[in-house]
Every structure is written in structure tokens, then in C-alpha cells.
Amino acid sequence: MKVSIFITCLVDQLYPQVGMAMANLLTRLRVEVTFNEEQTCCGQPAFNSGYHPEARSVAEQMLRLFARELESTDYIVAPSGSCVTMIRKYPELFADNAELKLQAEYVRQRLYELSHFLVEVLGVEDVGSEFEGRVTYHDSCHLLRELGVSRPPRKLINAVRGVEFVELDDAEVCCGFGGTFSVKHPEISAAIAAEKVACIERSRADAVVACDASCLMQIGGMLSRKGSAIRTLHLAELLASPVSK
């Protein structure tokens, strides 16, 4: 199986280790991984801020790139529920252009968020990884509510050797990031994050895992400000280290 990975701009620039972890993990699972260097951003920041012409111009070149990629690969996989949600909205964004809309619908069917892809398409829950510690999981909003993915990441985490999984109180409540919302209304955004962090602290976890770098940036930023020792990990990072024989 051949997969073209979409590395979101946030992962590319701030959390490259997440992208590397995902690529290594897929390779370990015998998936042939390709990465098209022409990719930039899915267009979500502009789209969610109400700048549709700007979002469209960026999304269009990404859509064409994905469509090209799918000529030689089976799936597009991304380490983000949020960006996958955005790309899944392309048919709507290009509703007035028959050609692009068709392409968008095709891409939409072949596009997966990482945890969803591992469990649904590859059919694996135990990826043969190891991590020592107590781990909790935060549901990122778009992954949970737009893509309906809540079990796959939990299954994957639970199967990791050495992990003691603990459910987070209010796991499905937003972390308060919300893209430009986090800078437009920083006080509200941070107040919401503080609630999230309080739940995380109560879980007494060593690490909080999520499937979106944006949530981790928000939660991690709050934990770090509080001087907390709790780590933030992207699911790909948690699954990265293979069981040592």
C-alpha cells in the first residue's frame, strides 16, 4: 500500500518530530510513504476566519496536488483531524466549479486522519509500540464531532506496551484553541484551556495525548506556563517507539 502524507503547516514548522514519527510508524507497518514537497497549508486559518477567497486560492493548489498524488498512491493521511476536516469541506468550497468539486469529492474519499487510517484502513490496533507511563487522551473537536472518530485513538493508546490509560474528565470539551479565536480572544481561550489543564492534572497522567498539534500547542502552552511536568504528545509520537526486544 502506498500513502502520500500531508504534513500540516503547524507540524512542518513547529512539530516536525510528529511528522517524522508518523512517517516512521507507517513505514514500520509496511506502508510505502511518499511526501510531496509542494504542499503548503489546507487553507483552514483563512476559511475559519471568514476569508473565503483567500482560503480558496490556497486550497485550490492543495486540492490539485492531492488529486495528482492519488494518481500514484492509495491514500492521503494526515496527523490532524482538523486539517482533514477542512479538506473534507473542499467540495462545498468549490461548489461552483464542477471540475474542482469532482476532484474534491474524490480526494475526500481517500483522505484519512492518522488514527482513523490505522484502525479502519490498515486494521491494526496494536502497532507494537512501547511507552512507560500513565497516559490520558484529549478528543480534538473536529476529529470527534466532524469526523466522528473517538474509539480508534483510544484503542491504539490502550494497545501500547507499558501504558496505563486513564480517561480524561470532559475529554470531549474543547481546549479553547479555535484557530484565530486563540488570539482574537486570548483571555477566553486561555480560561477554557485552564479548565482543560485542570482536568489533565486531576487525571494524574504523565502525558496527555491528542491527534492534533494545534490542541497540543494550546494545552502544552498552558502546562508549560504553569511549570507542569506533564508532557504533551501527539498520538504519532506515542506510537513511535517500537517495542524493544
Add this chain to the structure above:
Amino acid sequence: MSTDNTTQPESFGENSRRALTNPLLQRALTIATVKATSARSVAVTHVGPANWEQLRDRAHAIKKHTIENLDFYLEKFAGNVERLGGKVYWAQTADDACKYVAELAQRRGVQEIVKSKSMMSEEIGLNHALEDAGIKPIETDLGEYIVQLANERPSHINMPAIHKTRSDVADLFAEKLGVERTEEIAEMTALARRVLRARFAEAQMGVTGVNYAIADTGTIVLVENEGNIRLTTSLPRIHVAIMGIEKVIPNLQDLDVFLLLLSRSASGQKMCSYVSLLTGARSSQDEEGPDEFHVVLVDNGRVEMLSDKQLRESLYCIRCGACLNVCPVYRKIGGHAYGWVYPGPIGAVLTPQMIGLDRATSLPFASSLCGACGDVCPVKIKLPDMLLHLRQRINDNGHIKTKARKRDRLERLSFKFWAMAMKTSRRYRYVACFGRLVQALIRKRNANGSVSLRVPQWSDTRDFPPLARRSFREQWRDRSH
């Protein structure tokens, strides 16, 4: 409506900061919203998630059908009300509606009106208009009564005094009713009850809202927990019901679906304590009830909303308040921060439509777009999509230049630049390189020794991670070579 000028939708930023620094408000909000949301979840589990979805689909379909044929159903409803001896008044604006009620009261020599909780009454500013006409409105819902005594306005659709703690109310009662201060809830309710009972006994006119209006039978349906609506609609000689034109549903069978959804969504209750179905004025055979029954059908911008394909669904709202309770933003700032009558996600959608886009430009942006509101909405209103749509509409309306928008001019420019930068991977790389160069200027060391960036609007409250020394694409290139 007691509006102090500081809480307007366009001062959302200040309003919310004030709310965030009020610890009592924070506590009150958390307690009430957590209680309501968890009770709702339990109720949904009891119904069964699959059944619940079916009910929501059904409710959505009924609303869609009715709203798309609103003229037909409204005529039918109005015809039936009149056939049964009621009076119907079609009010195009808030002023029309207020004027009708005030003039009716004046004509009948009414000095005091008992009222039940009604968001429509808030929307049209009825209390204010009545007071101006020399008529005293008395709120009889406990929460509304508290809010009225405090000279405030409700901060929630169905928990009007959600922003008040028990001790706030104790202070208020002691001050305004001249009684000894007590925090005993039973004593406080008994006190309010005593005061209000006397008003009920004397009032000549009762004003209520309407939860549903049944076209087929001309019946209005009212749901409540306190019994004050029963009294408002049965003791006074005149009953005036004011309703938005979107409240009509085709027939009694349809009511079932909404009754199943409404109380569960609002508070997790299987059924409200009182459900009143009132049909027409008192007939010669009836032993009790008002002699006069008036229905005020209020448009106040709804016809225009109806013609707006993108936002029409906001007329499906049954005012359950679930989207407020579940909204992480509402939970932190409460209802007053939204600066107008309807708060929370539905308020952020309704307010710009009702008072004008240019007077509420902040509200559609006051959301993290987490989608929780759309998920709980019993009539499946796609609230996040509408918020997104309104954001776009506000940006597209370049002529909107309010204070709140001025700050966003820079944002528009940034997105123009962003779109240019993201257009090709080469430009994207240049920008990233540039970012890595300048980040040295804004680096700082955190308490725990790690490094973060000083980013405006972010770093006051949280740490911002530095850009990675080498991006993924660079690392990937190394790996492939």
C-alpha cells in the same frame, strides 16, 4: 429591558474580560451549566442515542416544512384563534408589538401586568415600553423576578438568573423586599411566592410567551416548572400571548416530538412540571379562564431571516438553551457579555440578524468552532456553519467599520499576505526561513528552562513554542537522500 450601556455586542471584548475576572460569576456559571449538560446527557442515554437522533431528525424536518410554508400555517393558526373568540394582532416590529400590549392595557384600565418568562418579551423590550406607558410589569418566574428586582436582564434563555449565586439573591431580597436576610432556598422561594401570589390575585392582565402554536387547532402550548404560567393565564381577566411567527407547528402530533426534546435538552427533565395547552378565549361553558385572549404575532425581522437561505435555520430554534450550556465560551463568560437578548451560540447567530450585522460584528467570532452546539441542538441547527457564514459575510461587507472591526483591518491584510505566501511551496519556505530568523528577537526562557516565543495576544496567558530548527520537509529531504 434594563440595558446598561456598557454591555453592547460590540463591547464583547471588555464584557467578557469583566466576566472572566468575576469569581462568583465563574462559580455560578460552572455549577449551572455542568449540572444542565450532565442531566441532558443522562436523559439522552435513557432515550437511547439512536432514538434521540431520530427525534432530532423528525423535529428538524417538521421545522423545515413549517418554516418553508410559514404563511400557510400562520394563516391557519390565526384563523383558528379568531374562530375560537381570540384576537390576533400581526406586529411587524418590536414597537408595534409593545404598543399593542400597552394600548390594550391602557384601554382596559390595567395598571399592573403579571408576566411569565418570555424571550420574545425581552426581544421587543416589552417591560420598558410598559413602564413608559405607566403600567407596571411584574415578572412571576422566579429567575425573571430576581433579574427584574436587580434591574438587570436575563443572562440565559431559560435560566435567567444563572449569573446569580444564592448569596447574591439573599442580599437582593433583603435589600429590595425589606426582609431579614436569609440564604435558605426554601425561605427565599416562599418569600417570592408570597409576594407574587398577592400580585396574581389582583392583576387584570397576564402576558406570556408561547412555546408552540398549533396551526390545526389554534392552540398555544406553554411549558414551565413553577406553575406561574398557569396562574398568569387563568387568574387575570385578559391573557396576551406574544410569539415569534416561527413558533407555529402544523398539528398536535408534531407537538409530541418537541415535548420529548425540549425539556430533556434544557434540563434533562423527562417532562416539564406543567404543560398547558390553551385554546381560544373562555367560552360560556368554561368555568374559568380569561375573558379575553390575544395573540400577538411578531415578525421583528423574521420574514427577512426566512428569505435568507444560509441562515434560515436559525428560525428552527426552540430556545432550549442546550447550546449555551455546552458552549465552552458561554461557560466562561455568561450571557451578559454577548450584550443583547440572546446569548451563546444561537445568540451569536440571531443577534447580528436581528439588530444588524454592523452592530454585532464581534459575536460570530466569539466561538472556537468546537461544534458542541451543533451536536446538542435538538432541532439540528448547524450553528457552527452559520457562525462561519456570518464571519464571511462580515468580512465581505467592507463598509462595516466599527471599532471592533478596525482592529481586524490588520487581520485582513495578514490573510492576503498569508494567501500569497501559501500559494507556492517556495514562498512558503521563504516565509518559514524568515520566521526562523526573526524569532531570535522574540525568544524568551520559560520558568522551567525551555524556550518560548513572545507572541502578541498569546504569550500573556500561555507559552508559544519556537519554530523547529529544521522543518519536517528539510528533515524528510535528508532522510530521502
